[in-house]
Each structure stands twice: as C-alpha cells, then as structure tokens.
Amino acid sequence: MTSSERDPHPTEDPTGAPVEQPVGEEPTAGQPRRSGLRNPERAVRGLGAGTLSLEALVLLLAIQPIRVVGGDLGGAAIGAVVALAVAAVVLAGMMRRQWAWNAGTVLQGLLLLGGLLHWSLLGLGIIFALVWAYALHVRRVILG
Incomplete structure (x- = not known):
C-alpha cells in the first residue's frame, strides 16, 4: 500500500517534496460546504452545551x-x-432543538440584567455574552 493509498490528501509526493494542499476552496454549485468534521451538527451542539455547562x-x-x-x-x-x-x-x-440556541441568547440577556442585582453579575454577563456570541459565530460558519 503506497502512502497515497493510505492518505487521500498526502502532504508529500513520492519523492518527498511537499504537495500544495487546496485551502479554502469554494464548493461548486449544488455541493454543501464541508467543514472537515464527521458530524458538524453534533460538534456545534457540543460547543453550545459545553458553553452553557461552563456558565452554570x-x-x-x-x-x-x-x-x-x-x-x-x-x-x-x-x-x-x-x-x-x-x-x-x-x-x-x-441543544438538539433549534429554539435552544435562541433561549441561550435570552439567558445571556437575563444574566446581563442580573447586573442590576450585583455589579459582578454584570461582569459575568459580559464575559459569557461574548463567549456565547463566539459560539453562535462558530455555529454559523460551520453549519452555514
């Protein structure tokens, strides 16, 4: 078995010279954009669930x-x-349900409102709102 049979995207040709890998290729019409993940929906759900668990x-x-x-x-x-x-x-x-992402956003707003009870809750609210915004960004990039 040659190295190209084992690895469908070799990093070296048979002489040992590096092979240029296609980076950031746009998908052709009718083909979905590939993230490189086996199950992108599951990965994104895990990101959202992990973020909320850490927040709790x-x-x-x-x-x-x-x-x-x-x-x-x-x-x-x-x-x-x-x-x-x-x-x-x-x-x-x-997180399997579509509305859970919107509810997570509402939760971040409620934590920001918790700043009315104590200033430190506002600080935590800002931090976790930024983390949640990043999770939403990653979700949008991966799932389209």
Missing part, C-alpha cells in the same frame, strides 16, 4: 466569593443566580 458551573461557584468579597448579595440575588444556572444546565441538555 461558574455561576454556582461565584456565589460564595461574591458574598464574601463583593458584599451585599441577598437571597433574591442568590436565587436568581441559581435559577440562571439551572436554566443553563437544562438548555445544555436541549
């Missing part, structure tokens, strides 16, 4: 430091943070 974990772990360092984080604010974390976990499990 950070929200839950942030409660105590906010109370100790940041000062006045009342029961209503703690309840709001826990509710947002639970919503993020639920949405992470429902």
Whole structure:
C-alpha cells in the first residue's frame, strides 16, 4: 500500500517534496460546504452545551466569593443566580432543538440584567455574552 493509498490528501509526493494542499476552496454549485468534521451538527451542539455547562458551573461557584468579597448579595440575588444556572444546565441538555440556541441568547440577556442585582453579575454577563456570541459565530460558519 503506497502512502497515497493510505492518505487521500498526502502532504508529500513520492519523492518527498511537499504537495500544495487546496485551502479554502469554494464548493461548486449544488455541493454543501464541508467543514472537515464527521458530524458538524453534533460538534456545534457540543460547543453550545459545553458553553452553557461552563456558565452554570461558574455561576454556582461565584456565589460564595461574591458574598464574601463583593458584599451585599441577598437571597433574591442568590436565587436568581441559581435559577440562571439551572436554566443553563437544562438548555445544555436541549441543544438538539433549534429554539435552544435562541433561549441561550435570552439567558445571556437575563444574566446581563442580573447586573442590576450585583455589579459582578454584570461582569459575568459580559464575559459569557461574548463567549456565547463566539459560539453562535462558530455555529454559523460551520453549519452555514
């Protein structure tokens, strides 16, 4: 078995010289754009679910430091943070549904509104809104 039979896109020709690989070729008419992933939908769902899961974990772990360092984080604010974390976990499990991406965007807006309860929630909201925007960008690039 030659090296070209093993690898459909060899990086070297038989003499050992590098072979130029087509990069960024546009798909021809009627052919879908290939991302190079075996299952692009699954990869994008994993990105969204991972982002929301990480957000839930950070929200839950942030409660105590906010109370100790940041000062006045009342029961209503703690309840709001826990509710947002639970919503993020639920949405992470429902990423197969198209509406879950929109609901994730709404969740980021709600976390930004949590900044009215405590300034640190606004900071977390900005960070995770930017991360979610990046996840949406990656989704749009991969799935088209």
